[in-house]
Amino acid sequence: MKANIQTYSTTEIKVTYDVNRCIHTAKCVKGLSRVFDAKKKPWIQLENAPSDVIASVIEKCSSGALQYEMLNGENNEKLPRKNRMILQEGGPVYLHGDLEIQDAGGNSILKDTRFAFCRCGKSKNKPACDNSHIEAEFKGGVRADTSNMPEIQETEHGSLIIKLMKNGPAILEGSYRLESAAIGIHESNKKIALCRCGGSSNKPFCDGTHKQIWPT
Numbered sequence: 001m002k003a004n005i006q007t008y009s010t011t012e013i014k015v016t017y018d019v020n021r022c023i024h025t026a027k028c029v030k031g032l033s034r035v036f037d038a039k040k041k042p043w044i045q046l047e048n049a050p051s052d053v054i055a056s057v058i059e060k061c062s063s064g065a066l067q068y069e070m071l072n073g074e075n076n077e078k079l080p081r082k083n084r085m086i087l088q089e090g091g092p093v094y095l096h097g098d099l100e101i102q103d104a105g106g107n108s109i110l111k112d113t114r115f116a117f118c119r120c121g122k123s124k125n126k127p128a129c130d131n132s133h134i135e136a137e138f139k140g141g142v143r144a145d146t147s148n149m150p151e152i153q154e155t156e157h158g159s160l161i162i163k164l165m166k167n168g169p170a171i172l173e174g175s176y177r178l179e180s181a182a183i184g185i186h187e188s189n190k191k192i193a194l195c196r197c198g199g200s201s202n203k204p205f206c207d208g209t210h211k212q213i214w215p216t
């Protein structure tokens with residue numbers, strides 16, 4: 001994963017935009033067009049709205065391409081009460097919460113609050129989605145067999161660790177809410193292997209098919 005960061009600042013707020021992580025869901029443009037306008041240069045004009053309004057729109061950026069920091073140190077981003085994994089039909093899984101992505105050896109690669117996680121296996125910016133699922137006509141649905149995932153009602157808030165196995169799935173550890181139109185909300189803390197090669201017959205979970213797709 002390679003970042004390509006643009007930075008915008010006023011005396012109150014610093015905003016960063018990672019070009020490589022933007023997958024153009026356009027929540028910023030639709031939410032606050034007087035600040036986020038792709039037809040203008042620069043395309044982010046922070047002076048056109050109060051900083052707290054800008055911050056609340058940035059918190060809806062599900063890929064995490066947009067981030068902010070309040071320069072007075074107050075009112076920084078609040079996390080959802082539970083870590084969220086939201087399955088997108090034919091696309092990524094959106095992660096939202098206290099996230100830490102690690103390599104297979106447990107070394108931290110990224111700590112973040114919002115992330116669009118590639119599950120088609122075609123992104124050139126893995127583990128981040130780069131919209132390659134569109135060209136690949138990825139058929140990742142939003143169903144998930146949760147029968148082996150004990151449901152929990154209340155959990156302490158904690159990090160969701162996403163460990164990237166070499167040529168294999170992502171192992172997710174921590175508590176989370178798995179969400180989609182098909183399954184509603186399922187809260188669990190079962191360790192799961194999330195398919196990231198795109199080939200599993202048991203999506204979104206790994207079924208070992210990666211050994212044929214990404215032979216070691």
Ligand code: FES
Pocket residue numbers: 168169170194195196197198199200205206207208209210211
């Ligand atoms: S990562 Fe896709 S089947 Fe294992």
